[in-house]
Amino acid sequence: MADPDIELLVAWRAGDRQAGGTLLDRHFAAVRRFFRTKVGDDHEDLVQRTFTRCVEVQVRFRAEGSFRSYLFAIAHNVLREHLRVRRRDARVEPDSESVADLGLPGPSTFAAARREQQLLLQALRRLPINDQIVLELFYWESMTSAEISAVLDLPDATIRTRLRSARQRLRGFIDELARDVRERQSTIDGFDHWVGELREHLG
């Protein structure tokens, strides 16, 4: 077990609160961000559920697994359950349905500082949820495609393909959404930049 976070988790499960505190401090922001872009201000309970489950569910780690993939895999499940409840038991198809389709709260509640950032958030919301997750984990959480594949339980190669296609789709949406040429240009030019910066806001 190379990942020191996994050792912390084991300690937390054995009752070491300090270890739990370190884990919370380390990953709280990322998990909060994960939910915030998808369910808006309603995220507090989901964040808590993710960490609770993380410490309560007894799972063996594969030797190569990272704590973050494990944590986000749980977050991903919690999100899916939440979305299912919102749809009153109808099945959610995370590969074809987007946050916008589901009528979840919009990003206006975020402290998106600029119109361009709002644009990006809106575009992200139009992507299928799994594509949104892939992009966010890649850009904001700097995860490798291997880690992302562990989160979504999909082959590594699929993640890479999806990353490419998701970026293209995102550009398409931004084109559609942008109100004037200049704005669109600055949005697309600064694409990677925006994604990174927006994350700061979602802190």
Add this chain to the structure above:
Amino acid sequence: MRSFEEDADRETGRTAAEVDALWDRAAWGMNELDLAAKMQHARLRARLLGESYQAPTVGRFSILRKLGEGGMGEVYAAYDDQLDRKVALKFLHPARAGDERAVHRLLREAQALAKLSHPHLVPVFDVGRFDDRVYLAMEMVPGVTMREWTAEAGRPWRKVLERWVEVGRALVAVHEAGMVHRDLKPDNVLVGQDGRARLVDFGLARGQGAHPTVAEVDARADDCINAGDGRRRLEERVTQTHDVVGTPAYMAPEVRRGEPATESSDQYGLCVSIYESLVGQRPTGPTRARALVRVPATVRMSLALRRALSRGLTAEPAERYPSTRALLHDLERVLGHRRGRLLTRGAALLVAAGVGATLVRTTEVGSVALCQTVQDELRGVWDEARRTAVSDGIAATRLPYAEPLARELVARTDDYARAWLDARTRVCEATWVHQVQSEALLDRRMSCLDQQRTELAAFVDAAAGLEGEQPRELPRALTTLGVPEECESPMLLELGDARPPAANREQIESLRREVADLRVAALLRGPVAVRGRAQAVYEQAERLGFAPLRARAELMLGFMHFLGDDPRAHAHLLRAEALAEAAGDDRLREEASRMSARLWALLGTDLDRAREAHARNRAIVARLGDPPHRLAALEQAEALLLQRQGDLAGAEASQREAIARWSALGERFASTRATAWRGLGRILCVRGRYHDAEQAFERAARIDARWGGSPLDRDSGRTRAGMTTYVRGVAAMGQGELDEASTLLHEALDEAARAYGPDSVPVGRVHVSLAQWAMQTGRIDDVLAHARVADDSVRRWLGDDHVLRRSPLSALGTAAFHRGLPDVAVDAFAEALRLQQTALPDDHLDLAIARSNLGEAQVLAGREEEAQVSLHAALAVMERRLPDTDARLSYPLHALGESLLRQGQLRPACDHAERALWIREQHRDDLVELARTRWLVARCELARGRPARARPLAESARTVFRTMGKDFADEVEAIDAALGPTTGR
């Protein structure tokens, strides 16, 4: 781990290092100011790790919650721990990231702003720095923006212009201090609940020297975007980049061109705003020199006002007013023309100039003397002689705290008398000096003040003539007097006429006084002592039939019962509300509805009634124009209700809000504030935050120390808050520290007995807790003993028929039931049921549960017929009110099955038993109960000749009973007998 995927890199040209850098910058904790995230993080730690919640702090302020985001930056509600009050923290938008000089400049400007003090500026208590954000700690001003305020239907133009003149005065103060506002607009003016306007949201980020043009601004916006220096809002109308602040629509033309903002450009913004507030749209653009601003055809504006605004709106700064003071002068003159029809537009926006107070006192002539005699109107009520009488009266009690109590009480009564005289003087002057008040309004204001003088006299006489009774509640009695400022409300005009008819005026006046006396006496001497006299006065008032007096008498009687936690208050309070409504006395209605809400919330027997009364109360407070002290009381009632509903977080927030409101109201309500702190302490205690709870009690104790200690401490001669011992005991029990709990509760018992006497509600309450403690430690005999004493104390204090007896009686019944004392249990449960019937509607769930308890005890006593009646009645309600699987249903079902089986009614017995089993199998949290039901079903099956199903059920039950030891030996023996003793083991 964080290396970039190569194929993705190709597309973007980004390097792993850049992304890593971004990641690091956003690592948690480095995020400059997401206090909302910090609060959530702290809550998460508290819930998952069991830590106590630590509110994030900024300087000496604990952050409570985010209030919103303004043009100026984010605003948070926070607590000033040092000065014990709630403040608003405004975090200004950051200067250029990492630009130390910019941060310092902002800090300097904020400090300059903090030095300004003006009634129409929000006081700034403190300025500080948090990371690279500058913040201002300001007074919390509940209210709405001027835009919202003017949008409210039926605002007379005069009122709107008055508010803007107030803003103008604030602006003059700002300008004369050498500062510029830079962002004047209706959204940046706050109209408080007190009706005062305040200028807020200064644009503080303007640099010195550089004056960028709009084109440069745009270019810089791009720079800023590309440089990644984000965190600024680029809203439709708000431009905020490094150095330019303002909202284009309100910006003077020269500022739009890039020149620096000046006093003159503020003048322009002010005039755009005034025009917009009055006309409903903004002017089409700047005016030419000496031209008149265009006004839509539907609006008629007086020439004087139009001229003044036009001059302020001139494109060329040199052609505007030379100073804001000059503009203000002209605006005030416009207001000076009373009753002029200066502006009309349709009928909606305007009403004719009313009789409200004018801003300009034009006629202060010889008639001033006319109102000087007002000063004599408290002679004999509160003067030097009465002051001495009160001091002497309290000293005569020879209580250890007599001296500080007398001193503080006299000082606070002085405050009250001064407030009354001020209000009285203003009312007098409004008619005779300024001649702005109609006679009808004068009459109503006078009778409002007269009523308060009567109450004051009653209070002073009670304080001066203490006869043996304890002065414990005097501070509280003082806070029940009406607030004189309320008598000046123009809303009184809408109220009915409270003047008594001439025919029996004297009789009415003397009864009014008696009612006031009784109210104070109920507080000082306790409800029981005044009951007889109260009833007699009440009947006399009813006979006289004068509605305002009857309303007061009903309220007095309601108050008396309320003090004894007696549900009989309900009917009186409802009648008080109805009568007050008929008499047009909203203030009295407000008090009655609030008392109803508190009564039901305190009793906890019928929260629906509490909710209904609270909703009425809220509506009336709003109707009265949200007076601050009534809002504070409303908030406190809300906290109590939320607490009873189990929403502890909401209760805490409301209670803190209430405390902040009481704090803002100053010393007159100090004892109310102390009570509110104690309420918060109780909420925190229930939330398991014992340390915070202690601190809240400490706060209360510190305030009460001025009076010589809290009511309880005063009598016990202690200086610390006595309730804490009890609360700490309950808390320790909640945490499972049973030894500690026992010590503390016994200590609390001594304290309560010393303070209130051995037969008192507080003593009863501690005994109930001791009974709970005994239950937890398995000492059934102690449970019985404590429950008996508790019930005796409550009964002697409040009488046999009081609903508060239900908790000791339930404890008694439960203990007796487990002790195998069926008759004692039946009596206790029957009595508990009887009392709850007086307070609850027939189909109330609590009542059904009480019936079910009684039924179980009756089964134990072998009183089958009675038991079946009780249990069927309980089930009928519970089945309607609870889901099929609710564990509570299993108790009456099991008992009914048992009882019917004994009588050989196999079929219904088995049906009920099976249902009980089905429910209990799903819960499995109480194995003993499950075993009992399994054994019951097994007996049913045996009686029906089905041993195959009976046997495994009985065996599993026997296993459980065996592990429980000798208490269940009878059951084991019975099963042995049924199955044959050899099996099992």
